[in-house]
Amino acid sequence: MMDYRRSWEKIKEKILTHINCDDYKLFYVSTIEETKVLKMLGEIADQKDVFLYTYDIASGLKCDKDKRIKNLSDDFKKDLSSVIEWVEGQKKGYLVFVNINQHIEQNYFLIRKIKNFVNSIIENNYYIKIFMVSQFVRIPDELQHEACFIDFPLPTRDEIKDIVDNFFKIIQNEPTKEFREQIIDSLLGLREIDIVNALKFALYSGALDKGDVHTIIDIKSQIIKKESLLEFIKITENIENVGGMKNLKDWVLQKKKVIFNLSDAYNYGLENPKGILLFGMPGCGKSLVAKVISNEWKLPLLRLDIGMILGPYVGQSEENIRRAIKIAESIAPVVLWIDELEKAFAGISDGNSGGSDVMKRVFGSFLTWMQEKTKPVFVVATANDISAIPPEFLRKGRFDEIFYVDLPNKDGINEILKIHLRKRNKESWHEFFQEFMPKLSGFSGADIEALVKEIIELSFVNNMTNKKDDISKFIEKTIGDFKPITATMNSKIENLRNKMKEINAKSVD
Ligand SMILES: Nc1ncnc2c1ncn2[C@@H]1O[C@H](COP(=O)(O)OP(=O)(O)O)[C@@H](O)[C@H]1O
Ligand SMILES: [Mg+2]
Missing domain, CATH: 3.40.50.300 (P-loop containing nucleotide triphosphate hydrolases)
Incomplete structure (x- = not known):
């Protein structure tokens, strides 16, 4: 199993640089891979010839190498405030707080205690570094300025490649070259631990045997949705489904040439x-x-x-x-x-x-x-x-x-109408709408879509009539009953149009 990834090496270098310049006393490390981080900090501590103390709510103060803490009582070791004072008294050492975020969140006494601790380290020139290691980093406002924030980057494509290759070696399987590339791409954006879990799930669900990358993409989407405010959106809409907005569509197509190259x-x-x-x-x-x-x-x-x-x-x-x-x-x-x-x-x-x-x-x-x-x-x-x-x-x-994005103009309305009729195989009705076009001014795209749906439903419940006279009647009735959302929004439209001029925005048409 791989131990240190390249990016871990980079993090280690970053921490070492800060430690060597002595510019920060307090570090926040955001990670779920606690054990690995502790191991890395242990290595740094050895290199610098100091003890690495750890503290978490359940075990209290710990240090394998410093025998003196054996003499401390359990109560003492678990009391954060006492621990801080004790380490301060040592004048050197690295103190790692593991996952104590929630513990100190609203605890102004402890926050103050830590702040004073940092000040004392600076004033007395102690060789002490404090690390806060946890999955969710919430730096209390009071400590923002003192803290150096260390974030672990997500695995790069090359690192994912290593993880994937390693996984296939363990399960003694070999994917086709193409499938392997697809898998690697589909795992971008996940943490190492989630990558391995996604691969395991894909293995047990048979997706790896079937060469089915969609299962992996689905797992990825779920993990990302659960853990962040991001969601993958599946899309089927293409540019032909957008009515009007010629300028905007031109912009999209022009930029496409840049994006593709x-x-x-x-x-x-x-x-x-x-x-x-x-x-x-x-x-x-x-x-x-x-x-x-x-x-x-x-x-x-x-x-x-x-x-x-x-x-x-x-x-x-x-x-x-x-x-x-x-x-x-x-x-x-x-x-x-x-x-x-x-x-x-x-x-x-x-x-x-x-x-x-x-x-x-x-x-x-x-x-x-x-x-x-x-x-x-x-x-x-x-x-x-x-x-x-x-x-x-x-x-x-x-x-x-x-x-x-303004309300559609005449041409826009016409195109939007066509699009939504076409989507429902009713293109031939388009000509029936012509005499009503003036009445559609002020309708939004969503209004027009709703109108089309309503008219098709009326046709359906009336024995699926396709006759011009019937459809025209339905159109007339539906438009007459319809309240476009703009009916009550005149002042809002006015404001938006003014804003457009004020900030020099482009018009979509
Ligand atoms: N210009 C348009 N061309 C085609 N359909 C449109 C257009 N504008 C709106 N629609 C229809 O109305 C629906 C809702 O529009 P939406 O994009 O959600 O509006 P907004 O985000 O501006 O509120 C769209 O999914 C589409 O079906
Ligand atoms: Mg919207």
Whole structure:
């Protein structure tokens, strides 16, 4: 079994660099592979000739090499506060807190104790380093500035290749070259432990024998959904299913040439596409376009549940976004879709300034990442309403492009109508609608779709009539009864159109 991966070596180097410069006393290490991290820290401690003490709630203070702790009572060893004082008294050593996040979360006494401990190390020039190792990293606000955050990258493609090859060696099986490549691709974005579990599941379910990669992709989707705010979206929509929006569709097709030739594009001097923001009326196809982009560019679509970013624990929002970015980057090239962006800022623009500060910070770092990222993660953000989104996020240069998605124009309405009739094999009815076209102005794409469905149902319950007179009657009745969502939204539309001019967004048509 492999012990240290290349990225572990990199982490070790990073920790050593910080230890050598003595710039940090407190380290946060985010990992589920506790044992391995402890082993690595043990090696570093040996190298530096100090003791490695560990503390967890169940066992209290432990150290195999320092015999003196045998003399301490169990109660003493389990009391975090006493442990801190004792280690402080040693003046040197590495103290690892294993999974004590929840324990100290709301415990201001302990947080203060740790902060004082850090200060004392600095003032007295002790050679002591504190490590907090846990799966979910939530750095209490009070300790943010003192802490160096160490994150384990997800396995790279090469590392996954090693894990997969190793797995097949153990089960004494050999996949075809093509299947092996598919498996490796399908496991991108998972942690080592999940990769092995996914492979085991695939083995027991017979998927490996059948050469069935979809089972592995499904397992991956489930794991990622369970552990992050990301979800893989399956797509069937293609660009022919989008009515109107000629400018936007041209943009998608133009960028497609770049996406398909990324390395040539970089060599030619193009920059990594950052992403786009689509905002405008509900039901006008923003979510549809996000799916179409991923389908046209032949990239997987990962949707980020932005409404859940603000977790109940301190630091969780940052952790949520960091994790999402990490997973997206390891799956790249990928489309990262942030649907209904405004939800992130809902209810926090007025009043609750704490939430809004966190969100601004989280989004600030998200936007910085968007600008600096080198991996091909293409962000598609969609929003119905951008009035709650702080203006700095909408400035030119944040996104490659901002499109305003308005209600469809005459041609758009006609195309959308055709699309939804065609989807239901009723293309021949299209001409029956012509005399009613003026009445459809103000309808959204979703409205038109609903209308088509309703009319088809009326035809069905009336003995599936196909006659022009009948259908025209149904169309008339349905349109007459229909309340397009815009009927009550005039002022909102007005606001959105003003906003479009204000931020210089492009029009989709
Ligand atoms: N321009 C369009 N062309 C074709 N269908 C559309 C269009 N706009 C909306 N629709 C239909 O309405 C449904 C809902 O639209 P959606 O993309 O969810 O709107 P939004 O995200 O803007 O609120 C789509 O799945 C599609 O069936
Ligand atoms: Mg939508």
